[in-house]
Each structure stands twice: as structure tokens, then as C-alpha cells.
Amino acid sequence: MPDLHLYDKLLQFPLFQGMNRNDLDDIVAYTRLGFHKFRTGDDIVREGYDGNHLYFLVDGKIKIITSAADRSFTFAEYRLSPETFQMEALFGLSHRFSHTYQASSDCNLISIAKEDVRKFYNTFLVFRINYINLITSRLQKSDDNMWRTTPPDTRHQIVNFFRSHCLYMSGEKDIDIKMAKLAEELREARSHISRTLNEMAEEELIQLSRGKIHIPALEKLLM
Numbered sequence: 280m281p282d283l284h285l286y287d288k289l290l291q292f293p294l295f296q297g298m299n300r301n302d303l304d305d306i307v308a309y310t311r312l313g314f315h316k317f318r319t320g321d322d323i324v325r326e327g328y329d330g331n332h333l334y335f336l337v338d339g340k341i342k343i344i345t346s347a348a349d350r351s352f353t354f355a356e357y358r359l360s361p362e363t364f365q366m367e368a369l370f371g372l373s374h375r376f377s378h379t380y381q382a383s384s385d386c387n388l389i390s391i392a393k394e395d396v397r398k399f400y401n402t403f404l405v406f407r408i409n410y411i412n413l414i415t416s417r418l419q420k421s422d423d424n425m426w427r428t429t430p431p432d433t434r435h436q437i438v439n440f441f442r443s444h445c446l447y448m449s450g451e452k453d454i455d456i457k458m459a460k461l462a463e464e465l466r467e468a469r470s471h472i473s474r475t476l477n478e479m480a481e482e483e484l485i486q487l488s489r490g491k492i493h494i495p496a497l498e499k500l501l502m
Contacts, residue, residue: 285307288389328376336361341386343379354445355452357450365377
């Protein structure tokens with residue numbers, strides 16, 4: 280991959296934005312970057328894998344799968360490049376991925392070892408500021424979700440359930456969950472849940488099939 284092309288690829292990602300050419304020269308010259316190709320359907324990183332590399336989606340589309348602790352329901356979200364995989368898995372109390380990342384199309388990725396990420400953090404001020412900003416933004420969003428008041432009606436409770444379990448507040452989502460389980464999570468009658476979901480399906484906000492809910496665009500539900 281030509282250097283100029285590689286610079287352009289790195290600058291797609293928020294972690295490298297604002298870095299000058301000299302800093303990027305050092306990164307490209309002295310870092311062992313991994314280049315990976317995955318075919319549609321391949322697992323890139325599975326939940327529970329050690330967070331010993333930072334992964335950057337350069338080209339393609341991925342599916343991010345997150346499961347409830349008891350495996351009773353699963354959320355899948357779809358993201359196009361550029362995308363960085365779970366930065367928080369590198370450091371902190373747990374160094375393991377809590378999501379599975381799967382290729383939803385043919386994908387190209389760059390990986391950087393944790394030791395090199397630590398070196399960038401200590402060496403490059405802009406990289407350090409970008410890293411802190413991205414992590415704190417995620418913490419603030421999580422805090423905002425935690426302290427939202429419970430909606431008064433069934434429809435908004437369902438939408439809030441979708442919202443609170445998604446990493447991204449827009450885009451396509453697939454949810455594997457039984458109607459009875461959703462009713463249990465929301466402490467609502469199954470009949471109320473079923474009726475409300477069917478109303479949302481009639482409005483073409485969601486699509487229903489047995490044990491599955493497809494959301495074409497979450498942002499339309501949040502309006």
C-alpha cells in the first residue's frame with residue numbers, strides 16, 4: 280500500500296485526525312501495521328477475545344453483535360467504514376471484547392498492537408487528546424442512557440429499550456428476541472407489546488418475523 284494512500288486511510292479515523300505529516304511519517308515508518316482481508320460472513324473479532332490489538336475498518340461493512348448476559352436476546356448493528364473497534368477493550372478492568380465483529384461484506388482492516396497504541400498515546404499529544412475525547416464521549420452517552428426517565432406508554436418504552444441497547448443511535452439493526460422476553464424486560468403485558476409492535480410495523484418503522492425485529496433506520500424511531 281503506497282504511503283500517501285496509507286496516510287489518507289489513517290486520517291479517516293478520529294484517532295489520527297489533526298496529526299501532522301511528521302507524526303504520521305513516524306507512525307508509518309516505525310510501526311508494524313497489520314493488513315487484513317475478510318470475506319462476507321467471516322468473524323473478525325469474537326466476544327471474549329483478548330483486546331491486544333486496535334482494529335480499523337478501512338473498506339467494507341461490518342455487523343456488530345451484542346448478546347444479553349443470559350443470551351436471551353441479541354442486538355446486531357451494521358456499520359460502514361471507517362470504523363474503529365471497541366477502543367475501551369485495550370485498557371481498563373477488562374481487556375476483552377464484549378461484542379462480536381463480523382464481516383457483512385468483503386472487508387479490509389488495519390490492526391495496531393496494544394503496545395504501539397500505548398506508545399502513540401505517550402508520544403503524540405493530538406493522538407492522546409483524540410483518544411481521551413472519544414472515550415469520554417462514550418462514557419457520557421452511557422451515563423445519559425442510565426439516567427433517562429422511564430417512558431409512560433408502551434410504544435416509547437419499546438423505543439427506549441431499543442435505544443438503550445444500541446451502540447449507535449442510527450442505522451440498520453436486527454434484534455433476536457421473543458415477544459414474551461421483551462414483555463418481561465419491559466414489565467408489560469405481552470398483548471400490549473404485540474399490538475404496539477404491529478402498529479409500528481404498519482407504519483414501516485420496523486419489520487417483524489418470528490422471534491426477530493428488523494429496524495431499517497433507528498433514527499426514524501427516535502424522531
